[in-house]
Amino acid sequence: xEITQVADVAVVGVPDTLAGEIPRAYVxxxxxxxxxxxxxxxxxxxxxxxxxxxxxxVRFVNSIPRNPNGKILRNELKIIN
Numbered sequence: 001x002e003i004t005q006v007a008d009v010a011v012v013g014v015p016d017t018l019a020g021e022i023p024r025a026y027v028x029x030x031x032x033x034x035x036x037x038x039x040x041x042x043x044x045x046x047x048x049x050x051x052x053x054x055x056x057x058v059r060f061v062n063s064i065p066r067n068p069n070g071k072i073l074r075n076e077l078k079i080i081n
Contacts, residue, residue: 005033024056
């Protein structure tokens with residue numbers, strides 16, 4: 001991502017009653033960053049095709065869970081609400 005206030009990010013599919021699954025972003029802000037969900041959506045949504053828009057919204061987290069090899073643990077993110 002090109003937003004300088006973002007330290008880390010992961011996007012995973014979350015359940016949706018109509019679409020089945022929709023993308024949600026989990027964002028780690030840099031220290032003292034003043035960044036809102038709206039800022040992320042205004043940056044991302046115009047740049048992606050319709051099915052990649054962040055219809056599931058944005059969740060701010062302290063860290064993105066990863067395994068020892070650095071791979072994102074998507075199942076752990078899905079349970080964060």
